[in-house]
Amino acid sequence: MKRTVLCYGTYVLVCIGFLCVHGRSTQTQGTKETNAPQRQAQAAASPCCVYDPNPSHIWNRLYAALLIREDPTGIKYGTDSLDPLLWPSTKYLLAQPSHGRALRILDEFLQTHAESLIHDPVKRAILQRDLWAVFDWSVKRQGVRQGEPSYDGEKRELQIRLAEVLRRLALTPQQIESLPNNYAQAVASGEFAKEYDPAHRDRAFLPPDLFEQHGPWVAVSGYPEPVATAHASAFSRSSFLVFVRLPGGRKATFDYFHTLWDFPQPWIPRPDTAPDQTVINPDLPQFPAGTEVALIRQMMLFDNQGNLVATPVTESVQIRVYRAIAKSGQDCYEIRLSRPQLFGSKSGGLRAIASNEKEFFIFNFSGPDEHEVSPTAPWSLDKYLPVLEECVACHRGIGIDSLNSRSKFLKPNWLQHDHPAEFYEPVHNRGWWEGSATLNLKENRYDWGLLNGYWKASGGLH
Numbered sequence: 001m002k003r004t005v006l007c008y009g010t011y012v013l014v015c016i017g018f019l020c021v022h023g024r025s026t027q028t029q030g031t032k033e034t035n036a037p038q039r040q041a042q043a044a045a046s047p048c049c050v051y052d053p054n055p056s057h058i059w060n061r062l063y064a065a066l067l068i069r070e071d072p073t074g075i076k077y078g079t080d081s082l083d084p085l086l087w088p089s090t091k092y093l094l095a096q097p098s099h100g101r102a103l104r105i106l107d108e109f110l111q112t113h114a115e116s117l118i119h120d121p122v123k124r125a126i127l128q129r130d131l132w133a134v135f136d137w138s139v140k141r142q143g144v145r146q147g148e149p150s151y152d153g154e155k156r157e158l159q160i161r162l163a164e165v166l167r168r169l170a171l172t173p174q175q176i177e178s179l180p181n182n183y184a185q186a187v188a189s190g191e192f193a194k195e196y197d198p199a200h201r202d203r204a205f206l207p208p209d210l211f212e213q214h215g216p217w218v219a220v221s222g223y224p225e226p227v228a229t230a231h232a233s234a235f236s237r238s239s240f241l242v243f244v245r246l247p248g249g250r251k252a253t254f255d256y257f258h259t260l261w262d263f264p265q266p267w268i269p270r271p272d273t274a275p276d277q278t279v280i281n282p283d284l285p286q287f288p289a290g291t292e293v294a295l296i297r298q299m300m301l302f303d304n305q306g307n308l309v310a311t312p313v314t315e316s317v318q319i320r321v322y323r324a325i326a327k328s329g330q331d332c333y334e335i336r337l338s339r340p341q342l343f344g345s346k347s348g349g350l351r352a353i354a355s356n357e358k359e360f361f362i363f364n365f366s367g368p369d370e371h372e373v374s375p376t377a378p379w380s381l382d383k384y385l386p387v388l389e390e391c392v393a394c395h396r397g398i399g400i401d402s403l404n405s406r407s408k409f410l411k412p413n414w415l416q417h418d419h420p421a422e423f424y425e426p427v428h429n430r431g432w433w434e435g436s437a438t439l440n441l442k443e444n445r446y447d448w449g450l451l452n453g454y455w456k457a458s459g460g461l462h
């Protein structure tokens, strides 16, 4: 059977066209440390003190040098961003002066064995996660213009140091196992509403029964590949779980999956330019209003034996509720990890994205680093839509047509079916099979091979 490989690169670029429209300026990703009261108000999230109250603590300085970017007016960006503000063409950390600064601080970290200054496994895990993202970015980073330096030497200088810091930060398998289930902590904190409320459509919620075995939320399997293919490839250090919940409950949800799987012609020839390819039939059976879907991102780490491990730490929860099966029928929510809150054991380290919150686009964005194209211009989020309005730019269409992972329900994929209770037993969360699909994918990636190569060359990890 002919199959269409959905080209997410093109797809995402198309989406970005929709996202980059002029809107109200609501800069939420930046922090300007100008006056004392403002500084105090932001103390918990202060970019200077993520790891320790002392701003000159080397963990704070390392985090600031590698993960926080500053615009020409001194506004700091990416102070608590889920992913580094580093794009495929970014020169930051490779060109001077940031390159020299990064190497100096990494050398200081290594020479003073600063890894032993902080023992808290949660802080060590998060620093490993963040530096690992920088390492992986440097591997795939490439210039956009002809004649531009390739920075190969600078990449190696950065990578060799990052690899060693990463190796030293690695936790034991037992420590990783005992990392907090912060989703459960967030639910227990009472900070978040428990369910969608049509009377408060702007209120984010965290379903307490999301991971419940045989509960109303059904986890979708992408077996043998990760269910969220595009996310798993763009953010290869996380596992992604997709959940669907029809208003009729678990049985109704599986019945609907069966209907989709039984649909006689799920794929049709592509109507436009490429009739030899196929697309998903736009007439798939529809799910009812009230259906909710969730995408959960969880952190992956590697332990001190060099093994990749899925962890129970939730990095983000994205939920879309189908208020109506119609245009503009979706309500969108995101709750995501915040370092200061996680380290301060507040609400499981999770916070809701506000309705006017904006951020620079990172997911699969392959354009130039716009800040380096105009290096003297202040950074601005003006042209971006709020995060929660961006959702429907990628999740367009009505009902099932906006479910981007819908191919996973169709033949020739497996029928999504329920499992006996024992199937879900062995681990702290029931997404473990997605974890293992993601680990397999990561294990075969070039960036992971390269990191292992550095360790082998230095006689480090196994």
Ligand code: HEC
Pocket: 008, 012, 015, 227, 228, 229, 230, 231, 232, 242, 243, 293, 294, 295, 318, 319, 320, 332, 333, 334, 363, 387, 388, 390, 391, 392, 393, 394, 395, 402, 403, 404, 405, 406
């Ligand atoms: C740049 C495009 C893009 C944006 C923006 C985006 N998503 Fe998605 N989303 C996807 C893709 C693609 C998938 C399919 C899974 C995969 O392949 O990774 C997906 C999957 C999902 C899923 C799982 C169900 C499904 O539709 O497959 C949920 C839930 C979800 N997204 C919610 C959100 C929310 C909430 C937002 C906004 C806060 C959002 N998304 C923003 C591209 C996007």
